[in-house]
Structure formats: C-alpha cells, structure tokens
Amino acid sequence: MFKRLGDTGATLTLSVDGKPIRARIGDTVAxxxxxxxxxxxxxxxxxxxxxxxxxxxxVCFECLVTxxxxxxxxGCLVPxxxxxxxxxxxxxxxxxx
Amino acid sequence: xAADAYDVAVVGGGLVGVATAWGLARxxxxxxxxxxxxxxxxxxxGNFALVWVxxxxxxLAPYAGWTxxxxxxxxxxxxxxxxxxxxxxCFQRPGGFHLALSDKELEAxxxxxxxxxxxxxxxxxxxxxxxxxxxxxxxxxxxxxxxGASYCPLDGxxxxxxxxxxxxxxxxxxxxxxxPSHRVETIAxxxxxxxxxxxxxxxxxxxxxxxxxxxxxxxxxxxGLEAPMRPERGQIVVTERLxxxxxHPVVTLRQTDEGTVMIGDSKExxxxxxxxxxxxxxxxxxxxxxxxxLLANVNVVRTWSAIRVMTQDGFPIYDESESHPGAxxxxxxxxxxxxxxxxxxxxxxIARGALDKSLVAPFSARRFHVQEAG
Numbered sequence: 388m389f390k391r392l393g394d395t396g397a398t399l400t401l402s403v404d405g406k407p408i409r410a411r412i413g414d415t416v417a418x419x420x421x422x423x424x425x426x427x428x429x430x431x432x433x434x435x436x437x438x439x440x441x442x443x444x445x446v447c448f449e450c451l452v453t454x455x456x457x458x459x460x461x462g463c464l465v466p467x468x469x470x471x472x473x474x475x476x477x478x479x480x481x482x483x484x
Numbered sequence: 485x486a487a488d489a490y491d492v493a494v495v496g497g498g499l500v501g502v503a504t505a506w507g508l509a510r511x512x513x514x515x516x517x518x519x520x521x522x523x524x525x526x527x528x529x530g531n532f533a534l535v536w537v538x539x540x541x542x543x544l545a546p547y548a549g550w551t552x553x554x555x556x557x558x559x560x561x562x563x564x565x566x567x568x569x570x571x572x573x574c575f576q577r578p579g580g581f582h583l584a585l586s587d588k589e590l591e592a593x594x595x596x597x598x599x600x601x602x603x604x605x606x607x608x609x610x611x612x613x614x615x616x617x618x619x620x621x622x623x624x625x626x627x628x629x630x631x632g633a634s635y636c637p638l639d640g641x642x643x644x645x646x647x648x649x650x651x652x653x654x655x656x657x658x659x660x661x662x663x664p665s666h667r668v669e670t671i672a673x674x675x676x677x678x679x680x681x682x683x684x685x686x687x688x689x690x691x692x693x694x695x696x697x698x699x700x701x702x703x704x705x706x707x708g709l710e711a712p713m714r715p716e717r718g719q720i721v722v723t724e725r726l727x728x729x730x731x732h733p734v735v736t737l738r739q740t741d742e743g744t745v746m747i748g749d750s751k752e753x754x755x756x757x758x759x760x761x762x763x764x765x766x767x768x769x770x771x772x773x774x775x776x777x778l779l780a781n782v783n784v785v786r787t788w789s790a791i792r793v794m795t796q797d798g799f800p801i802y803d804e805s806e807s808h809p810g811a812x813x814x815x816x817x818x819x820x821x822x823x824x825x826x827x828x829x830x831x832x833x834i835a836r837g838a839l840d841k842s843l844v845a846p847f848s849a850r851r852f853h854v855q856e857a858g
Contacts, residue, residue: 457781458781459782480724480726480782482625483625483778
C-alpha cells in the first residue's frame with residue numbers, strides 16, 4: 388500500500404513476530420511496519436478488532452506494539468534499531484511485559 | 485397537599501440519592517430527585533468502587549454491623565438491578581487485602597484490628613493478619629517488600645460508574661422524576677408539605693430526604709437537622725487495560741472488570757476538585773510498584789482528584805427531624821458500600837415515615853453533642 392519515495396539511505400533488519408523485515412535507519416517502528424506491508428500491529432483489548440498505525444505523531448495510540456519485550460510501546464515514537472524484536476500485541480497487555 | 489406534590493423529594497442525584505430514590509420507588513412512593521447540573525462536585529464519578537468491610541467501625545462499633553449488613557445485601561441488590569435494567573454492575577466479593585510494606589505497618593494494622601475487635605458490641609467479621617507466604621498464595625504477584633496483610637473475606641468491589649448509570653436507568657424505569665440543574669436553594673415547611681426552592685422553580689413534597697453529600701451541611705439546618713462535614717480530597721491513578729492478574733481487591737489498588745488497575749486512597753485536606761498534587765500521585769504509584777512489581781512498566785492512562793463526602797467523624801448520619809416531621813438526612817462517606825442499605829433498608833423507613841431506631845439510632849448527628857446523646 389505504501390511506497391518509498393526514493394531508494395537512498397542505509398538499511399537495517401528487525402523482526403516482526405519472528406519474521407525479518409528491512410527498514411531504513413531513521414524509520415520509526417510504525418513506519419517500517421507500514422512500509423513492509425504489515426496491515427495491523429495489534430488487536431484491541433475491548434473488541435479484539437485489528438488496528439494499524441494511524442496518526443504517526445504520538446497522539447492516537449493505535450500503533451501499540453511490544454518492543455524488545457516491553458508492551459504497549461507507541462510504534463510511531465520508537466526509532467528502529469538493528470536486531471530489534473517487534474511483536475504484535477493481542478488484546479490486553481500482560482502486566483510485567 | 486397539592487395534587488401535583490411528590491411523596492418524597494430526594495435532594496442529591498449521586499449514588500446515595502439515586503439508591504435511596506430507587507428504594508422509595510420500590511415502596512410505591514412518587515419520587516422526585518433534585519440534582520445539580522454537570523458542574524456538580526460529584527463524588528459518585530470519582531470514587532474507588534470498593535464494597536469494603538475491614539477497618540470499618542473503630543470508634544463506633546455499630547458501624548461495623550451496618551457495613552456488614554450492606555455487604556451481605558449487595559449480591560441481591562446487584563441481581564435486582566440486573567433484572568430491572570439488564571445492566572451488570574460487576575459486583576464481586578472475593579475477599580480483600582490491606583497490604584503492609586514493613587513490619588511497622590503490619591503491627592499498626594494488627595493494633596487497629598485488635599482495638600476494633602475489643603469494642604463492646606462488635607460483630608466478628610473474620611479479619612485476620614497473614615504473613616507474606618499466606619498472602620502470596622492468594623496474590624502471587626506481590627513483591628518481596630510485602631511483609632503481610634490483613635484479609636477480610638467480606639470485602640469486595642464493583643464497577644461504580646456502571647452502578648451510577650444502572651441506578652439512574654432503574655429509577656427512570658420506575659417512574660422517578662429526575663430533575664438536573666435543580667440545585668436546592670432553600671427548603672420551607674408549610675401546611676404539612678415541604679417547598680423546595682430551586683434555580684428552576686419550586687418543587688413540593690410531603691417528605692424530604694437530604695442526600696446531597698457535603699452539601700447536606702448547608703441544607704440540613706433548613707429542616708431542623710445538622711450534618712457536620714469535613715470534605716477531603718483523594719487522588720486516583722489508572723493504568724491501561726491489562727490481562728487479569730489480580731483477583732482480590734486491595735484497599736489501595738484493584739483491577740477492574742475491564743482490566744485497568746486503579747490505584748488510590750490518598751487523603752488531602754482540600755476542597756478543590758481541580759488539578760492534582762503530583763507528589764501524591766507519585767507516592768501512590770511508587771507504593772503500588774512495591775506491592776506489585778509487575779506494574780513497573782505499565783502505562784498510566786488517567787489520573788484524577790475528587791472530593792470525598794466525609795462527615796466530621798467519618799461515620800454515616802441518618803436522622804429524622806423533630807421540628808420538621810418528614811425530613812430525613814441520608815449522609816455518609818461510603819456511598820458504594822452502603823448503597824444496598826440505602827436502597828433496601830433506609831428507603832423503606834423513609835417511605836414509612838419513621839427511622840427504625842433499633843438499626844440507625846447510633847448514626848444520629850446527636851452524637852456530635854455529648855450532652856444530648858441518649
């Protein structure tokens with residue numbers, strides 16, 4: 388759905404639910420997931436509906452994901468890093484994660 | 485009596501008022517609830533939602549029995565509301581804890597319970613002191629700093645916002661007239677009926693039940709009663725929704741039916757409902773993390789402060805006026821815990837026109853005047 392405007396810039400690799408994706412240095416987790424064609428990053432704690440990043444500026448909290456074991460991180464505010472482990476978050480967060 | 489007069493005017497549309505109004509309507513009374521508008525300082529939207537027994541009654545032994553009566557009636561109360569409205573207020577009574585983070589705190593807790601139990605006429609409500617290992621069997625996620633707790637099997641909790649909504653739905657279904665933006669300015673007693681002057685005109689009724697929280701202090705003298713109050717501010721911190729991990733309420737912390745964790749129980753001498761004292765929220769959050777370390781990285785999604793309804797000695801006030809027959813006060817801090825009593829016990833007394841002294845005499849405001857207490 389989304390296309391990069393150009394091909395410049397160094398890339399790195401992170402994983403989403405164990406599958407590697409390529410991202411550019413400077414991407415946020417949310418942008419990297421969208422660019423990789425991932426259509427949802429979590430399901431809601433109330434209805435279980437799938438959600439994707441929306442505002443991309445830290446306001447809507449739709450892009451919550453588990454980053455390196457810590458739940459409910461806002462994907463649009465976390466810059467990607469080499470080897471980062473992202474997990475989609477299903478329903479309510481588990482306390483302690 | 486004018487034909488358009490109500491049997492009972494309930495002053496106050498918070499939890500105490502609507503629980504009383506529902507009970508009155510069940511007795512067949514024609515009821516009007518006079519409420520303030522959206523800017524009312526409303527404890528019913530800010531409270532912690534415990535149905536709590538342990539610690540109640542130190543200094544006034546009958547308050548323990550009164551609280552247990554409501555705790556025992558709560559299940560049936562919730563069921564009756566569900567049958568009438570289809571709404572579940574999520575009442576649970578799994579037993580509750582008061583956690584201690586040091587030996588000193590645990591000793592203080594044990595001393596309070598001993599003093600409570602040593603009072604003449606006290607009922608036994610089975611509160612016991614447990615050590616860390618005993619607590620951990622029921623609350624596996626407690627931290628190493630928790631040295632022990634007091635535990636009472638009668639403690640429970642509820643979804644209090646849904647309770648508030650459910651009671652409003654239930655009184656509407658029973659034909660109670662609810663009038664918001666009708667702050668009562670004055671009450672006159674004239675020709676056997678009460679005339680309540682509001683910002684939107686006069687309401688007439690045969691009886692009046694004052695259930696206006698801290699505002700009872702202003703209203704009670706208008707009908708020959710008194711309600712000495714001492715409002716205080718509390719603050720609450722709420723986390724994001726989490727998978728269920730905590731199956732018993734703790735006096736300062738509980739996981740709601742929706743998954744959020746409410747952290748609270750602060751006390752400040754203030755009547756300002758706006759703003760927050762950040763240091764108080766920080767202390768609440770810090771103690772919560774020491775009690776349950778898995779909360780350390782959890783996100784806080786809301787904080788608020790609210791004004792507690794509090795009588796000067798913390799115990800309820802139920803009175804009927806001698807100078808203005810038909811006027812009653814229904815006034816207490818624990819509007820959630822005592823909701824079942826207000827609906828099922830106090831309201832029928834008001835409907836009959838006389839308080840049952842065998843149940844509520846200890847809660848007369850006459851106790852504030854030693855020479856008049858009988």
